[in-house]
Amino acid sequence: MTSAAYLDWNATAPLRPEARDALVAALDLDGNPSSVHGFGRAARKVVERAREQVAAVAGADPVAVIFTGGATEANATVVAGVGRSRVLASAVEHDSVLAAGVADGPAVETVPVGPDGRIDLEALDRALAVDPTPALVSLMAVNNETGVIQPVGAAAAIARRHGALVHCDAVQAPGRIALSMGDLGIDALTLSAHKMGGPKGVGAIVLAHPDVAVSPLLRGGGQERRRRAGTENVAAIAGFGAAAEACVADLAVMPELARRRDALEAAIRAACPDAPVWGEGAPRVAPVSCLGMPEVAAETQLMAFDLAGIAVSAGSACSSGKVAASHVLTAMGAGAAAGQAVRVSFGATTPVEALDRFAAAWADLWHRRRRRGEAA
Numbered sequence: 001m002t003s004a005a006y007l008d009w010n011a012t013a014p015l016r017p018e019a020r021d022a023l024v025a026a027l028d029l030d031g032n033p034s035s036v037h038g039f040g041r042a043a044r045k046v047v048e049r050a051r052e053q054v055a056a057v058a059g060a061d062p063v064a065v066i067f068t069g070g071a072t073e074a075n076a077t078v079v080a081g082v083g084r085s086r087v088l089a090s091a092v093e094h095d096s097v098l099a100a101g102v103a104d105g106p107a108v109e110t111v112p113v114g115p116d117g118r119i120d121l122e123a124l125d126r127a128l129a130v131d132p133t134p135a136l137v138s139l140m141a142v143n144n145e146t147g148v149i150q151p152v153g154a155a156a157a158i159a160r161r162h163g164a165l166v167h168c169d170a171v172q173a174p175g176r177i178a179l180s181m182g183d184l185g186i187d188a189l190t191l192s193a194h195k196m197g198g199p200k201g202v203g204a205i206v207l208a209h210p211d212v213a214v215s216p217l218l219r220g221g222g223q224e225r226r227r228r229a230g231t232e233n234v235a236a237i238a239g240f241g242a243a244a245e246a247c248v249a250d251l252a253v254m255p256e257l258a259r260r261r262d263a264l265e266a267a268i269r270a271a272c273p274d275a276p277v278w279g280e281g282a283p284r285v286a287p288v289s290c291l292g293m294p295e296v297a298a299e300t301q302l303m304a305f306d307l308a309g310i311a312v313s314a315g316s317a318c319s320s321g322k323v324a325a326s327h328v329l330t331a332m333g334a335g336a337a338a339g340q341a342v343r344v345s346f347g348a349t350t351p352v353e354a355l356d357r358f359a360a361a362w363a364d365l366w367h368r369r370r371r372r373g374e375a376a
Contacts, residue, residue: 016246026234056248067202087109091113117331146288152186193244275292277292292334293340
């Protein structure tokens, strides 16, 4: 029996061995990391070591790392907690940013993107200039659906001229592009463990410096320097730290993964020259491809690939249970084609054969659907 092909790393990456080992080892710790006795101090040591590892992947000070229950919580905390009543975000941000808003305040204002999926910097400049209200600008490092790399540094420079704070959802960046908060000129960055091969259910806010003011979303305890209440998930945090440290080595294999992505897209285009590759005109991370199949609904594609033992996604995995037209592709001007694309995402340990299987399955489905259309 042919093994399944897992090509949905952007939804969740396979757990790294280093993360598994760290997580399992931490499960044997009995102490609460807030306790002052020896058991508590042992748990605290694990948490603080992970804090250093996560800070390193973002080029930040460990004291400026706040552990959360995931990136959705981290994004919501930043958007609602930095004290800005006006929030601007690119139209292709993750729903956890677009839906966050400010309590009792206006909805997030969206800034358009071009056909390549990158934010319109002139539109951002105009939007900030037209209203002097102190603002927060939120711009992701890497789009979760297309792999497009956003010009965060350039956007941050514009925001600075208008006195705005800048947040970057960097969930899809670690191990794929180098991260440096200082180089980007941003105030806050958010991360998710399971996107980089760590355990699910843990994330982080990383601040440019420890004194950046962020009001806690969860209150009632003094954990995380009173910036996020609740006993830390020591085991998950340990796995997070190990994954953050290990993922940096993946940067060395990105050129090879880019070659594999390009070969995959060439195979799709050989089967259907009109198949769109969304975001191909922009800088992209290597192991992500958003592929359209003309006139074939994404839901139909997903079912066919699943039956073939191939796991891919359409849109965001956080919208599980429904397959709707992608708001990302809609913002890029895809029109009806926004509901006809699937995302292939993979990593360093993905066998080349898995991508070959997907290309063959894609071509088979395309030709079957075309023959059916011609016979109708």
